[in-house]
Each structure stands twice: as structure tokens, then as C-alpha cells.
Amino acid sequence: MILLLFGVFLICLILRFPIAFSIGLSCLVYLVFNGTPLIVIPMKLYSGIDVFVLLSVPGFIIAGNLMNHGGLTDKIITFCNHLLGHITGGLSLVNIGASMLFAGISGTAISDTASMGSVMIPAMKKEGYDTGFACAVTASSSTMGPIIPPSIPMIIAATLSGLSVGRLFLAGAIPGFLLGLGIMIVAYIISKKRNYPKHPKSSLQMIWLSFKNTFWSLLMTFIIIFGIVGGVFTPTEASIVAVVYALIIGIFIYKKLNLKKIQVIFIDSMKTSASLMVLIGFANLFGWILITEHVPQLISSEILGISTNKYFVLLMVNILLIFVGTFMETIAALLILFPILLKLAISVDIDPIHFSVIAVLNLIIGLTTPPLGICLFVASSIGKISIGKVSKAGLPFLLVSLLVLTLVTLFPSLSLELPKLLMD
Incomplete structure (x- = not known):
């Protein structure tokens, strides 16, 4: 069956x-x-979404949309341009740097690709960058969104495992930074080879003014992270604080939001949240069927039958999750596979926080893995170029992503040190 x-x-x-x-x-x-x-269907659908921490997901989605429509994207891009625009291939570095900062707001790779791509891909094409390169940079840099906190996939992983959301947020910070740094280095080397343009160097005064304009946007990330880590509020309360903060900033400071825009943003966010909750509910039913059919035990016994070495187990898990991530959205794959694979990881003495970071990192790399990576399709549609050309241009970035994954897999301290330092 x-x-x-x-x-x-x-x-x-x-x-x-x-x-x-x-x-x-x-x-x-x-x-x-x-x-x-x-009757099992409604029972399992309801039990799947009847989790308190999941209330934070709609809140973070609304907050991200409010900040995006409230002028955040443009201000972050301007700030990064003042910082990095004078380097060869500066606009590609601006694209990556802006994604690193925007990651703390959006929390998802696909929304980052769409938001940044709609601005950066046309701008890079206008300045003479190869379209495939522009799309590949945008898609690859968007993978930092689910790693750098706050992260919706990390919230889902915490929900499925009972782990601390704050610890998972902190665990993703260093791997996310390494991923961004690696993608920047590759983009710079390619830009140097192709002699891509650079902008005049900005004065310290211009950088300072740009930072002041961006400050209120960036402050929201620190409020969310340190509020959760410091025990000031729960993830669900943090999401509501983020919504109120985003409304105040968008209406009174950036003055980009009005009642009509807010109404559209809330309706769009409700649609996104509803589709996500339906997905979570059905995935819970799917997971229940897998458990009744003893699939987790079967997978565990097959892998452990070959070897009980934890590094071999992690290798098998990495291959499986990257493959699944190429054709399945990150949250759906987490909901179906994460509980099964977490039990396997714990059985060979792998730290659950470390494994959670590895699982999310694998799945978001899958979003940019040819031939079916979803972020590649989003970027190619914005750049009006074939998926094949974007995939080819993205191979160097994929290799550096796999290198970061290897480092995070082999050195648990990269994901465990920060939570220990700040929360123990």
C-alpha cells in the first residue's frame, strides 16, 4: 500500500x-x-496545525510583506551599494549583501528571490552583466533567507522536534554568514575575470546617511532575535511585535504604507499563510501514514544496516535531502522527512540542533540545484532567460554552497557554538 x-x-x-x-x-x-x-483526515489536519509556535508563521509573513512594501528593499540595496558598489562587480556583491540583510526579514528563499530579483536582475542587465550570471547570483544568494534568523523553516523544524526556536535561530547564523561570504568570493572572482563595472567610491558621510535610512529596518531583526533568545517574548509574541513594529516604521518613518496598501498586504499574507497551514495539515496526515506503515524504521534499518558511522549517515542524509530539495518546496520536505531523519540522526549520536541546521541547509541548496530548483525558475522568469542558462551560470555558486554544507556537516561547532555561548 x-x-x-x-x-x-x-x-x-x-x-x-x-x-x-x-x-x-x-x-x-x-x-x-x-x-x-x-474521519482520520480532519483529525490529523487539525492536530497538525494545532501547535502554538505555528501562530508565529503568519505573523512573520505579514511583517516581512509590510517591510518589503514599506520601502525596505530599496533602502537595503542603496546601503549595500554605498558599501560595496566601488568593488569590481559591485552590483553582484550588492545583490548578495542585500540578500543577507533582507534574509533577516523575509525568512524564505523564494520570497527573497522574487523581491531582490525584481529590482537587481534588471539593474545588473542594464549595467552590462550577463543575464545568466545576474539570475544565478540572485537565486544563490536567496538561499541565506531560511538560514539567517529569523527563519520560517527553522520554526517548522522546532515545531516538529520540540527544540528551542531561539537555539535554532542562533545555530543558523554562522552557516548563513559563511554561505553569503562564499557566494561573494565566487561572484567577485567571476566579475574580475569578466571585468564587470564598478561604481565610484561613496564618502563616509554618504554611507552614514544611508545607514541611518536603513537602521530602522535592520533593527527589527535584532529585536526579534534577541527578544526570543533573551526570553523577553516567545516566537509567537515576537511575530506580533514584528508586525506592530513594521506598521509603525512603514507608516510614520518611511511613510510608504497607507490603508489601501496595508489591506492588500494583509490579504496576500492571509492567502500565503492559509496555503501553508493546509500544507502543514496534509503533511501531518502523510507523516501519520508513514508511521503506521513503519517507514521510519525501514529507512533507519536500511541505512544503519550498511553502516552505523554517523558521518556515513550524514552523507546519505545529505544526498537524499538535496535530491528532494530540487523538486519539493523546503517546508513540505521538512514536514514529511525531518521527523523520520531526526530519529535516525539521534540514534547515531548526532546533536539534534546540528542536524536541524544540516537538514534546512540541504533543502535550500536543493532550491538552486539543476534542473528543477524552484529559485532558479523564479530568477529565470524575472530575467526572461532559459532555465538551462541560469543553471549553467549557477554551478560555481552551487559548488561553494556544497563546500559550506560539508564544513557545517563535519564541524558541528559552526552551528552549536553560538547557541551555547548565548543561551547556556
Whole structure:
């Protein structure tokens, strides 16, 4: 029967069904053919979303949209341009730097690709950058969003595992910074080879003025992170604080928001949040079926039957998650696979915080892995270029992402040191 479940699921994916409906339909077919009472469906849907920390997800989505529409993106890009624009290939470095700063607001890779890409890809094309390179830089740098806190995938991982959201946020900070630094180095080397343009150097006064304009936007990230880490408020309360803060900044300081814009933002955020909750509910049902069919035990026994070495286990998990991440959205993949693989990791003495960072990092790298990486498709549609050209241009960035993944896998301290330092 489990083959029927996966068979229907894969057929739905091939037919381009939305991922939530692919999961839901495959579960329905399984339950009907297995003779299971269909009352299980609403029960498992509700239990999947009846988790307090999940209330923070709509809050962070609304806050991110408010800051984005409130002028945040332009101010961050301007600030990064003053800092990095004078270096060869400066606009590509601005793209990456802005993504690192915007990551603390958006929390998702796809929203970062869409937001930054709509501004940076046309700007880079106008200055003579290769379109494939511009799209590849945008897609690759967007992968920092789910790693650098606050991160929606990290909130989901905490929900599934019972781990501290604050610890997971801090655990992703250093790997996210390394990822951004690595992508910057590759972009600079390519830009130097191709002699891409640079802007005149900004004065210290211009940099300071730009920083002051961006300060209020960046402050929200620090309020969220240190508020959670310091125990001032829970992640759910932090998301509401972020919404109120974003409203105040957008209306009274940046003066980009009005009632009409706010109404549109809230409606769009509600749609995004609702689709995400449906996905979480169906994924909980899917996970329950996997457990009843003893799939977690089967996977664990197969891998551990080959070797119980934790580095071998991590290698197998890395290969699986990168492959899954190429065709499945990060949160959906986490909901289905993370609980199963976490038990496997714990059985070979891998720290759950360390494993959580590895899992999220794998899946977001999958978003930029050819031929099906979702962020590659978003960037290519903005740049009006074939996915093949973007994939080819993105290979150097993919290699550096895999190098960072290897470092994080082999050296747990990169993800564990900061939570120990600030929370123990």
C-alpha cells in the first residue's frame, strides 16, 4: 500500500499539482484503498496545525510583506551599494549583501528571490552583466533567507522536534554568514575575470546617511532575535511585535504604507499563510501514514544496516535531502522527512540542533540545484532567460554552497557554538 501512496504522490507532482494537493490526494487514495475511516483526515489536519509556535508563521509573513512594501528593499540595496558598489562587480556583491540583510526579514528563499530579483536582475542587465550570471547570483544568494534568523523553516523544524526556536535561530547564523561570504568570493572572482563595472567610491558621510535610512529596518531583526533568545517574548509574541513594529516604521518613518496598501498586504499574507497551514495539515496526515506503515524504521534499518558511522549517515542524509530539495518546496520536505531523519540522526549520536541546521541547509541548496530548483525558475522568469542558462551560470555558486554544507556537516561547532555561548 505504501507504493500506492508514493506512486500517486509522484504522479501528482509530475502533473504539476500544487504540493499540498499532491500530498492530500495521495493520502486520500491510500486511505480509501486501505479501508481506513475518512474521519482520520480532519483529525490529523487539525492536530497538525494545532501547535502554538505555528501562530508565529503568519505573523512573520505579514511583517516581512509590510517591510518589503514599506520601502525596505530599496533602502537595503542603496546601503549595500554605498558599501560595496566601488568593488569590481559591485552590483553582484550588492545583490548578495542585500540578500543577507533582507534574509533577516523575509525568512524564505523564494520570497527573497522574487523581491531582490525584481529590482537587481534588471539593474545588473542594464549595467552590462550577463543575464545568466545576474539570475544565478540572485537565486544563490536567496538561499541565506531560511538560514539567517529569523527563519520560517527553522520554526517548522522546532515545531516538529520540540527544540528551542531561539537555539535554532542562533545555530543558523554562522552557516548563513559563511554561505553569503562564499557566494561573494565566487561572484567577485567571476566579475574580475569578466571585468564587470564598478561604481565610484561613496564618502563616509554618504554611507552614514544611508545607514541611518536603513537602521530602522535592520533593527527589527535584532529585536526579534534577541527578544526570543533573551526570553523577553516567545516566537509567537515576537511575530506580533514584528508586525506592530513594521506598521509603525512603514507608516510614520518611511511613510510608504497607507490603508489601501496595508489591506492588500494583509490579504496576500492571509492567502500565503492559509496555503501553508493546509500544507502543514496534509503533511501531518502523510507523516501519520508513514508511521503506521513503519517507514521510519525501514529507512533507519536500511541505512544503519550498511553502516552505523554517523558521518556515513550524514552523507546519505545529505544526498537524499538535496535530491528532494530540487523538486519539493523546503517546508513540505521538512514536514514529511525531518521527523523520520531526526530519529535516525539521534540514534547515531548526532546533536539534534546540528542536524536541524544540516537538514534546512540541504533543502535550500536543493532550491538552486539543476534542473528543477524552484529559485532558479523564479530568477529565470524575472530575467526572461532559459532555465538551462541560469543553471549553467549557477554551478560555481552551487559548488561553494556544497563546500559550506560539508564544513557545517563535519564541524558541528559552526552551528552549536553560538547557541551555547548565548543561551547556556
